[in-house]
Amino acid sequence: MKKIFALMIALMLALVNVAALAETTTLKAGTSPDFPPFESMDDNGNVIGFDADLAAAISELIGMEIVFEATNFDSIVTGVQTGLYDLGISGFYITEERLANVDFTIPYLQDSQSCIVKVDSDITDNASLAGKMIGSQSGTIGMDTAEASTDADKVFPYTKSLDAVLDLAGNKLDAVITDTPVANAILAELNDPSLTISPSVTFGVEYYGIALGKGNAELKAKLDGAIQTLIDNGTIEELVTKWDIYHTAGDAE
Numbered sequence: 001m002k003k004i005f006a007l008m009i010a011l012m013l014a015l016v017n018v019a020a021l022a023e024t025t026t027l028k029a030g031t032s033p034d035f036p037p038f039e040s041m042d043d044n045g046n047v048i049g050f051d052a053d054l055a056a057a058i059s060e061l062i063g064m065e066i067v068f069e070a071t072n073f074d075s076i077v078t079g080v081q082t083g084l085y086d087l088g089i090s091g092f093y094i095t096e097e098r099l100a101n102v103d104f105t106i107p108y109l110q111d112s113q114s115c116i117v118k119v120d121s122d123i124t125d126n127a128s129l130a131g132k133m134i135g136s137q138s139g140t141i142g143m144d145t146a147e148a149s150t151d152a153d154k155v156f157p158y159t160k161s162l163d164a165v166l167d168l169a170g171n172k173l174d175a176v177i178t179d180t181p182v183a184n185a186i187l188a189e190l191n192d193p194s195l196t197i198s199p200s201v202t203f204g205v206e207y208y209g210i211a212l213g214k215g216n217a218e219l220k221a222k223l224d225g226a227i228q229t230l231i232d233n234g235t236i237e238e239l240v241t242k243w244d245i246y247h248t249a250g251d252a253e
């Protein structure tokens with residue numbers, strides 16, 4: 001009887017351990033895979049891109065598997081806040097406003113936004129965006145930039161940046177604001193000679209980070225350590241080249 005009891009206890013402990021392990025070895029990451037070269041969906045439904053490779057490299061270093069779950073960009077921060085996702089890996093700029101609701105890792109990359117216009121556009125500098133119809137992806141910093149640049153009723157939110165650019169091509173918008181690597185990728189994909197990135201509309205530098213729930217110091221330390229390692233050992237640099245983040249080829253214009 002004693003033996004059976006001991007066996008039962010052992011079995012229960014083993015089960016508890018397995019459950020704890022399952023809980024800690026997988027991290028669910030919310031992403032919006034409409035944002036090449038950072039994240040897009042391949043034909044098999046896998047998330048690919050800079051962020052996917054970054055997540056795989058981090059997974060290996062911290063011994064926890066990062067699993068992506070696709071959703072709309074504007075629902076990721078709330079998802080991380082409520083614990084629906086452990087992480088938000090979706091080309092997130094680190095901003096004060098977001099830091100009120102989620103934590104961020106150290107930056108893994110920097111760039112700035114770009115303004116896509118028609119080649120014959122009369123938008124020649126930031127000031128001439130005033131009164132123009134500007135499209136951007138819902139929930140992004142591009143939306144904030146659009147709101148700061150034109151009238152409130154001339155800012156148009158889109159679920160995907162690509163759809164905004166298609167409306168620009170169809171003359172339904174005057175400009176689209178998105179991250180520069182994404183602007184380059186979209187223009188390369190559409191290959192529409194009537195579209196270009198305005199060289200004279202410029203925005204400040206932004207830093208990319210991974211969002212995580214507030215106050216999870218242990219997880220943040222792990223992720224920060226992994227990102228620092230990937231910066232130091234040249235992995236980030238390799239991924240920048242692989243995914244043409246800074247678009248050195250110059251073939252989209």
Ligand code: ARG
Pocket residue numbers: 031032033034035038039073090091092093094137139140141142179
């Ligand atoms: N970097 C911009 C931001 O933080 C846009 C990110 C959009 N990401 C995406 N996967 N659609 O707001």
